[in-house]
Amino acid sequence: MAGLNGLPSELIANIFTFLNDADVFATRQTCHAIERASIAHFGHRFFRKIGFMITTPSLNTLTSISNHKDLQKYIQHLWFNPDCFTFIRPDCAPDPQDEPPNPSEPDSILQLLSPSDRKSYTAYQTVKRDHSRLLHACGKELQQVLTVIFATLPNLKIIGMRRSEDHAPWGWKALKHAVGQDPRELGPPPSGPSNSLSAPTKLFLAIINSVAATDIKLRRFYTDAIEIDNVRPELLTQDTLNKACGSIWYLELNVSRAWLMQRSATNPYSRVTDEENYGEGLVKLLKATTELREIGLQIFPSLQQGYKPEMRARGKLETWRKSMEYLCMRNVVLNVQLLNLTRVKLEKLITSPDMLVQFLQPSAENLTSLKLQDIRLLSDDDNPKPWRTFFAFLLDYCPKLDFLLFYHLLYDGGGVYFVKGAPESQPVDPDTLGRIAQDNGAFRPYEHITLQVSGREEVKVKLGEVVEGHYYDQAGYSYELDEGEWHTDTSDEEW
Numbered sequence: 001m002a003g004l005n006g007l008p009s010e011l012i013a014n015i016f017t018f019l020n021d022a023d024v025f026a027t028r029q030t031c032h033a034i035e036r037a038s039i040a041h042f043g044h045r046f047f048r049k050i051g052f053m054i055t056t057p058s059l060n061t062l063t064s065i066s067n068h069k070d071l072q073k074y075i076q077h078l079w080f081n082p083d084c085f086t087f088i089r090p091d092c093a094p095d096p097q098d099e100p101p102n103p104s105e106p107d108s109i110l111q112l113l114s115p116s117d118r119k120s121y122t123a124y125q126t127v128k129r130d131h132s133r134l135l136h137a138c139g140k141e142l143q144q145v146l147t148v149i150f151a152t153l154p155n156l157k158i159i160g161m162r163r164s165e166d167h168a169p170w171g172w173k174a175l176k177h178a179v180g181q182d183p184r185e186l187g188p189p190p191s192g193p194s195n196s197l198s199a200p201t202k203l204f205l206a207i208i209n210s211v212a213a214t215d216i217k218l219r220r221f222y223t224d225a226i227e228i229d230n231v232r233p234e235l236l237t238q239d240t241l242n243k244a245c246g247s248i249w250y251l252e253l254n255v256s257r258a259w260l261m262q263r264s265a266t267n268p269y270s271r272v273t274d275e276e277n278y279g280e281g282l283v284k285l286l287k288a289t290t291e292l293r294e295i296g297l298q299i300f301p302s303l304q305q306g307y308k309p310e311m312r313a314r315g316k317l318e319t320w321r322k323s324m325e326y327l328c329m330r331n332v333v334l335n336v337q338l339l340n341l342t343r344v345k346l347e348k349l350i351t352s353p354d355m356l357v358q359f360l361q362p363s364a365e366n367l368t369s370l371k372l373q374d375i376r377l378l379s380d381d382d383n384p385k386p387w388r389t390f391f392a393f394l395l396d397y398c399p400k401l402d403f404l405l406f407y408h409l410l411y412d413g414g415g416v417y418f419v420k421g422a423p424e425s426q427p428v429d430p431d432t433l434g435r436i437a438q439d440n441g442a443f444r445p446y447e448h449i450t451l452q453v454s455g456r457e458e459v460k461v462k463l464g465e466v467v468e469g470h471y472y473d474q475a476g477y478s479y480e481l482d483e484g485e486w487h488t489d490t491s492d493e494e495w
Contacts, residue, residue, distance in 0.1 A: 005030075009037035016041045043074030051079040051162060051169035053183065054203065056130050058171035059145055066152040077158035080207075081169040082199040082224060084131040085124065085179070087187030092120035092180055123178040135199055138235060138269045139206030146210035153216075159207055160222035160252075161200055189303045193261045197231065197270045198303065200224040201258070205231065212243035221245070222252035222296075225303060228281030229273045229328075230258040236281065241288035248289050252296035252345075255282055257324050259302050278324050279331030286336045295338065296345040299325045317412045320378055325350040333358040343369040345486075350376045353389040361397070369403040370394070373486060376410035387416050388467060395463040404459055406451040407481045414474035417448045418466060422473065450481070 004012065004027075016024055016038045028035045028042060047065060052058045066072050089096075092113070100109040110118050134142045150156060162169075165184050175183040204226045211218055228236070245251075260272050271277075286292075301324040320326055329351040341363035351359075356377065360367065377386035387409060394401060409416040453462045 005033050009033075012037040013041050021046075039070050043071050047071050047074045049077035049079075049158075050075065051081060051167060053081055053169045053171045053175070054084060054131055054134055054142065054199070055127055055171060055175070056134070057174070058169065059134075059142075059149075061170050062149055063145070066149045072152055073155055075153050076155050077160075077220075078153075078156060079158075079160045079162050079167075079169075080203060081163055081167070081172070081184055082161055082203045083163050083186055084127060084175075084183050084199075085181070085185070085187075086199060087189055088181065088185055090121065090124050090179055090181045092117040092124065094121070120178065120180045123175075127175060127179070127183070131199075135202040135206075138197065138231070139202040142203070143206040143209045146206055147213045150210050150214045150216055156216055157218065158220040159211070159218060160220070161203060161224045163200070163224050193259045195261055195263075196267065197227055197258055197260075198225065198256075201227045201231065204228070205236065208236070208244045209240060212240045217247040218244065219248060220250040221248050222250075223254055225254045225256040225300060227256055227258035227270075228285065229255075229277050229279065230260060230270050231281060232269060232271050233280075235269060236284065238284055238288065241284055245285065245288040246290055248292060250294040251289055251292055253282070253285070254298045254300070255328070256300040256303055275322070275327055279328035282328060283331055283335045286332065286338065289338075291340065292338055293340050294343040294345075295341060296347075297349070298347045299328050299349055301325060317378060320350050320376070320412065323350055326352075326378070329355055329359070337362040339363055340366060342366050345371040346375055347373045348375075350378070352380065353377050353383045353386040353393075356390055357393045360393075364393075364397040366400065367398045368400050370398075370401065371405040371486065372409065373405075373407045373481065374410065376412070378412045385472065386411055387470060387472075391463055391467045391470070395460065395467060400456065401459045401463075402456040403454045404451060404462070405485065407486070408449055411472055413472060415444075415449065415472075417444060417471045417473060418451050418469070419448055419471050420469045422471060452485070 004015070007015075012034060016027070019027065024038070024042065024045070028038055050062075050065075052062050062078075065075070094109045094112055098109060098112055100106055101111055102108040110121065113121060134145075163184070163186060165182060167184075169184070172183055200223060204223055207221075257273060257278075258270065260267075260270055262272060325348070329349055333355045338359075339362045341360075344360065344367065349356075356375075360370075377383075377390065379386045383389045394404075406418075451462065451466065453459050
């Protein structure tokens, strides 16, 4: 190792780029000189983008990193998993049908468990109490912790939420070992009403208030399903949003409505919403993003909403015009103008062609990329073919478009197909069943429900074809869209 130690520090740092993770950690422990020579590579490789659970041990680790004078400057991207055994009951838990041996002592139920299950269940109860405490009162304690942390990170530009077993927040393995189950597992959302706002919504409030209390210039922000309309307005003021979101370039939002018990109307943190409030919180947030360049937006009427939209749905036109999704978008287009958008990704919306045009019109000359999935446009007397109106707008008013991805477009009578005449049903190949969305109806080829094109001239030509060359029909089976095509993860970009 003396030979390595004698090399210039720049060359040592370059050598580390060829080592695997285990060798990086081992080599850095050999001597102080090598540790110092490799700190830039080490910090960038392991700390530029990191995730954490909402638990005290995990946040303590983040606090230690943020207080490290060398490592704190490498953190550009923080993400948080808002879940902690959210909708699951662990296998180590007592049977809900069992009665405690001593009815006056509910904890005596633990006596029915084996020693190993008792230990696991005790660990589960401890972490659930800790998680709930951090998020109590719309994340007030979490906000205090994050405010101190954010203030120490000079290069923090990206903050977001990830609730998936594909991502590894700090501390999840220790919890899985202690409880015997993965804390990231979400489980099925409950079908009944809730007493309070969801964990992602409380995390959202804690992040927004923490960023507003610091000097962070946040550039990218992405959320899971947040019930922003159900937050009491005094807890999410326009001034706070302006301070936190005024510098954002990229915003990805999954907006949902909370199904709260009526007694929550008197809850100091959440409110039961009605039609007049749909989109109110989203409007306030978008008004704050005066520098916004890219947006991804989903709108769900509830946390129980299925992923695939209803397809065979004739006769529901007026119902949809009263839906949360429709009224939310109407509120947005009437009250917000996003002037600087270049890239737009929209999913699970119900709207009209005129409203979708109004949403994009302020930034039409700047728009370069547009992705639409599961968007339902409702027809009316002026727009009997609603998608024709929208395609013509893109062709005539968006000269810089150089990428389009349209998948599973809908109208009030079913689906839209990129064919000039009635699409023909095709037999289903058994080898493709795993990639087929199980909608009621006949199987349609992937290319009939998907339009994907890149290049400015190619986009112009294709739009010219589809203005008249698309067909309205009832729903059919279709291929599932490749998630890699839809979700372009740019979070590894340097800032």
